[in-house]
Amino acid sequence: MTAEILFSDYFLFGDMANVEYMKKCLPDREFILTDIHDKPYFTEHEPDLIYMGAMSESNQVRVIEALTPYVDRLNELIDKGVHMLFTANACDILGTSIFDSGEKTECLGLFDFHVVRKMLKRFNGMTLGTYNGIDIVGYKSQFGLAFPDSCDEKFFDVTRGVGLNPDCPWEGFHRKNLIATYLIGPFLIINPLFTKQWLSEIEGKPVVLPFEDAAVKAYQARLRDFKDPDRKII
Amino acid sequence: MFRFLIAFLLGKLAKAALKLMGRRATHFPGKLAVKICPDFLRYVGKPGKIICVTGTNGKTSTCNMIEDALRQDGVKVLDNSYGSNTLAGISATLIDGVNLFNKPKYETMVLEVDERSSLHIYKYITPDYFICTNLFRDSLMRNAHTEYIFKMINDYLPAESTLILNGDDIISSRLGEGKNKNRVFFSVDKLPGEETENTNIINDGRTCPVCGAKMIYTFKRYHHIGQAHCSHCSLESPASDYEVTTADYKNRTVTVRYHGAEHSFPLISDTIFNIYNEVAVVALLTEYGYDDQKIAAFLGKLHITATRYSEMKVGDVNVICTMLKGFNPIACSRNCHTAKITKGKKAVFLMVDDTNHEREDCENVAWYYEADLEYLNDDSIVRIYAAGPRADDMKYRLLLAGVPEEKIITGKNEMDTVSKVSLDGIDTLMIFFDMFRFDILEKQIKPAIAKKSAAAGQNGGETA
Known part of the structure; x- marks a missing residue:
């Protein structure tokens, strides 16, 4: 398996740990770290996985500039079923545009949603939902909220907490093997059951997570709390 | 102005009433005043000289040192050391700082300012020194x-202020660029025997804040602290005006080069963080007008505040308590590094779980994966205790950091965990506590640990 990590120098909010975790889970696989001034590997090759994580708002603009020439190629790879994971505000760039204080930033337009960003109002929250029969947990910490336009390609239904925005009952986006979620945690580490299933699917064989029992114990403790009706979830 | 008068009088009344009730009144009177008069800070009387200190780490220690130094010289100093560093706390401080006729009672004000509160503070307060x-x-x-x-501070920073900035920080050293005429920089040169690390998880200066290209470090102390230049544009670390050239840990001195000469000062603390704080204070006091001998005399009488750092002896074991802000991966990383390099066998007690935020219905453990907990994977660290509702997450983080499972002991809260603490086979127990856990540390954890010594028939004594 070859995984391309896009612009990891920009990653924030613990998202680099998703990469380190995948390396631990798949120690024999090749991970290509693409720099902002590099031509992405996916433009001329077909990686098995593409990942991108959280970044600052100015770096979002740089990433949009860097990827805009390759929108058709990205669409082609999505259609071919290449696995892709976008976490936190890396999801923003997949939509049509970001609105911030009267300014509009055009994004890649791979999905039909827009983002409204308020730099003086940071949204923090927790989310619980179910995907493929697996409970998904995670945290949100972001300036922008996504608003689907005609898009209904959801990642999962939210059972507690907030979805894409306070009025949206679902979280993230999902098309073929592309998954985009605003959840951090890091997402892959705090969702061991999902990660095990997802990586096994990519590998085509069962994957064992490092210290799997300990990962599941921490996950179950969080799940218990998130499901506790006495625990308020934003 | 009428709103201000009402706000001022009610603020004063609230302050007096709360003090009668034995409270410090460092927040509510300010909150009330700002609620009534949103631009309260514009009208309230202010001392003639204003020094503001901000930054992610070290602002409280730096403020305390400045206040102590000025007071040693007989200066009447108003400060917010007992209050919050946000708009309400600073407003409450200023209510205290004036008489009933809104005339300042102090000559100088030293304010610790929360970075995010910049937009509320600098609109109305122009620091002489920042x-x-x-x-x-x-x-x-x-x-x-x-x-x-950075943007939050830079957008609101008054152009008239003299800025005293960390020249080893490629991010904050750009404050006031092209706006403030007076900017001086402090730095710490590579110290003799100092190990330089390039393995930190976080480097916020990995890419250029101007153009986004990779930064090149000629010297990296930790994270993004060091000397750097951009691989693409002209951004580079500024030349230093106040540079620490050596630190003599044996003779407890630190040498600072400025104004073309080297000046020796007492070394207040061995930690590099505090050496940065100390040189910032030297720069401030020099810019303020003090000569090196006077500054050396001030510094000779200073120490780091006990609420942030304390030591006690329990039998033969040193118990070192260090406060670190939860959610702050850098503070956690630096303290884990200190744990690694401290001599002897050690145990580490982590009280950094975000219990306080859980009460506010929100939590987040992502920062565990930005902190360099790998430092705790060291033969000299024989046990690690993790306390709190997310102790299992901390355990998993430590396992991924390479810490053997048998060294990790967890508990659902601090008292549950402290009951499992053993002082056997260690020279030092290092307790890292979140700022919101200070009370429980003092009232429950320290006594519980002292009892372990008593149970073993030993005596304990505390020093701050």
Whole structure:
């Protein structure tokens, strides 16, 4: 398996740990770290996985500039079923545009949603939902909220907490093997059951997570709390 | 103005009433005043000289040192050391700082200012001197990232202020660029025997804040602290005006080069963070007008505040308690590094779980994966205790950091965990506690640990 990590120098909010975790889970696989001034590997090759994580708002603009020439190629790879994971505000760039204080930033337009960003109002929250029969947990910490336009390609239904925005009952986006979620945690580490299933699917064989029992114990403790009706979830 | 008068009088009344009730009244009177008069800070009387200190780490220690130094010289100093560093706390401080006729009772004000509160403070308060100790990644829930905090400060910083900035910080050293005429920089040269690390998880200066290209470090102390230049544009670390050239840990002196000469001062603390704080204070006091001998005399009588750092002896074991802000991966990383390099066998007790935020219905453990907990994977660290509702997450983080499972002991809260603490086979127990856990540390944890010694028939004594 070859995984391309896009612009990891920009990653924030613990998202680099998703990469380190995948390396631990798949120690024999090749991970290509693409720099902002590099031509992405996916433009001329077909990686098995593409990942991108959280970044600052100015770096979002740089990433949009860097990827805009390759929108058709990205669409082609999505259609071919290449696995892709976008976490936190890396999801923003997949939509049509970001609105911030009267300014509009055009994004890649791979999905039909827009983002409204308020730099003086940071949204923090927790989310619980179910995907493929697996409970998904995670945290949100972001300036922008996504608003689907005609898009209904959801990642999962939210059972507690907030979805894409306070009025949206679902979280993230999902098309073929592309998954985009605003959840951090890091997402892959705090969702061991999902990660095990997802990586096994990519590998085509069962994957064992490092210290799997300990990962599941921490996950179950969080799940218990998130499901506790006495625990308020934003 | 009428609103201000009402706000001022009610603020004064609230202050008096709360003090009668034995409270410090460092927040509510200010909150009330600002609620009534949103631009309360514009009208309230202010001392003639104003020093503001901000930054991710070290602002409280730096403020305390400045206040102590000025007071040693007989200066009447108003400070917010007992209050919050946000708009309400600073307003409450200023209510205290004036008489009933709104005339200042103090000559100088030293304010610790929360970075995110810059927009509320600098609109109405123009510091004569402004220190930024550093800008690092802090609570992701509150401060997001350094670019955000930099902009928050820079957009509101008055152009008239003299800025005293960390020249080893490629992020905060750009404050006031092209706006403030007076900017001086402090730095710490590579110290003799100092190990330089390039393995930190976080480097907020990995890419250029101007053009986004890779930064090249000629010297990296830790994270993004060091000397750097951009691989693409002209951005580079500024030349230093106040540079620590050596630190003599044996003779307890630190040498600072400025104004073309080397000056020796007492070394207040061995930790590099505090050496940065100390040189920032030397720069401030020099710019303020003091000569090196006077500054050396001030510094000779200073120490780091006990609420942040304390030591006690329990039998033969040193118990060192260090406060670190939860959600702050840099503070956690630096303290884990200190744990690694401290001599002897050690145990580490982590009280950094975000219990306080859980009460506020929100939590986030992502920062565990930005802190260099790998430092705790060391033969000299024989046990690690993790306390709190997310102790299992901390355990998993430590396992991924390479710490053997048998060294990790967890508990659902601090008291549950402290009951499992053993002082056997260690020279030092290092307790890292979140700022919101200070009370429980003092009232429950320290006594419980002292009892372990009593149970073993030993005596304990505390020093701060």
